[in-house]
Amino acid sequence: MQRYEDTLFDQEHISNHILKNRYIVGPMTRVSSEPDGTPNTRVHQYYERFAKGGFAAVMTEGTYPDTAYSQGYENQAGLATEKHANAWEPIVRDVQAHGAKMIVQLMHAGGQSQGNDYSDTSVAPSPFQPPSNKVEVYGGQGEFPVAKALTKDEIEDVKDGFVSSARYAQAAGFDGIELHGANGYLLDQFLSENINQREDEYGGSIENRLRLIVELIEDVREAVGEQMLLGIRISQMKATNGTYKWPGGEQDAEVIFSTLGETDVDYIHLSDDDATTPGFGEGTMTMSEAAKTFSGKPIIACGSLSEPEKAASLISAGHCDFVAIARQALANPDTPNRVLEDEPLDEFDAGSIMKPKAYVKDHELDKEMMENQ
Template sequence: MANEKLFSKTEINNNTFKNRYVVAPMTRISAEQDGRANERMRNYYERYAKGGFSAIISEGIYIDDRYSQGYADQPGLSSAEHVNSWKPVVDAVHKHSVLFLAQLMHAGGQSQANRYTDETIAPAPVAPKGEQLGFYGGSGPYQTPKAMTDEDIQQVKEAFVQSALRAKEAGFDGVEIHGANGYLLDEFLTDYFNQRQDSYGPSLTNRLRFIRETITDIRNAVGPDFVVGIRISQIKVSDAEHKWAEGEQDAETIFSELGKTALDYIHVTDKDAAAPAFGNQSRTLAQAAKDFSGLPVIANGKLGDPEKAETLLKDNHADFVSLGTSALANPDLPNKVYNHHEIKPFDFENTLLPKAYVKDHELQMEIIHEEKFNGCCK
């Protein structure tokens, strides 16, 4: 059968994936102002469930009522009201026997809107590079964040734990910890963001400590049967060209350490998942994650072409492919591929519409951070 690997079943932590297609997390800013999920979001996610994907990873969900929110109208999991609002969305996805994972996110210094505070926090008082994202409602440079205290670090770890427990209560099958794209956990991992001189920096091993501890705390809280994954990248919302200083050597340290934790999978995102990530003749980021961690790997980055995705899987560089722009243009992409139907190309200008102008139900994809900036989904 064509695309045999793409349509093969597999398991993660006793959860069956009917194929290797996963919907990537994509920022939409279409929740209620207070962070509650709504019917628009339910319809959006259910379209992918109907379209044949084996699993869906939610947009980034903020975790507390302090510093974690990154964008106006971003959904949260910081209260009972948030939990109850997500339940109909989760039920709509599960109705089609599709797995649903909640991506838990702390925006850190890259926050550009927060209904709870006007301040931001990060490992050190280092402002992100570049400008805020206009189509997310931001403008001008990022503000300089406050350096986190030990108390702040403990509070954030506890917020991740409580948010994971709320995700479990809402019915999600697991959580994905957002450790990519320049948000808080990635800021701890990044050398120029993390200028701490304590046990959380400045060596790479110390910069990994916050991520390792967060994973451990979440696993201890949710138990062994709840899926726990993490998303990792070199590139950032504010720095699309960033690379780890020591290339594959850093990748080996990072992914080896993650492989020793209680994670069930690693989700990596790059401009092109099939391209060398550390210079000519180097591994792809997915291959590095696979080789050094020993964990199942989800690859993201320009994998809408089924032949390209199939090759990546057959070469054992990844176990799953996650799609962003290709899924936006084709919410039924797995069904199309299986039935040999044409796949529509992604049209940024016609797909990326402010929600005030969205009238057609098929265009409820309000604001997505996508290839216009760094070639991958957030």
């Protein structure tokens, strides 16, 4: 019987990129960059420590791609200007020097924007106000404003922003790009029938609501070529509506994942509360199993996979190819090294780690974690 260590530390590839094990650092909002979105020394240390800790790939936090409507949080990292790209370059280089791939997640906040240095207006597929208040841990407070509907020309501007940012990513040396189509941000807003009320080719049927994602995949792939990894993150739950499920359950999943399977994405990354539980009601497939079954693409599963045995079981069952670790990686930036050496993992402490911006307590914790590498 194969031990879970063997499963988690088998090499595997996505497209032409070989990953040394199955552990990936999931994207986590950290709001620790400069006010203009430029990543700084603190951000550099944050990402490099995961590479030192043995992860096969490190994903950035959701990073905004343009200087119009995409920024979602104050002090969020950007990849919208040459200055941003130049600041990312040494971070990418040092992560890669420790044997890890680095993937930038490009995120347009859409109607979930709660802090934008470039605009006081937020946008969505149609007029939309998120159903819960802003996320206080990321510097927000009170209700979200009502986002205005994007015009057709503005949709083209959104696509141009992603393409431009993808080119910056390529120039900065990133191994890959992930389009953030999950958690209620703009691309997910287009996919969601309860948010997207458009009556043109971007609204209505599920195929139409997928149109922007499919077009973006085509545009970004054309811009960066075949060598860079290109992935998409998908979820049902939203940051402002954690209980949302696709109304058509597995039928919706089949349409969504089979459509993505026909595109040029190299992988699909799932965001879920618990990646091992039924995704669409009792007796149904997990989200990762559905994605694997209907798309045929390599799958990254994320959601309550901190226990190595649990993570390995999902891979062994054929439901996914890689596991993304988020909160546990904050507590244990050397998770792969610890698992490989059979060392205990520290429990995640939300009170001491999930702090916004550059609070002193969080900075001291980061310094301590760096020194313990």
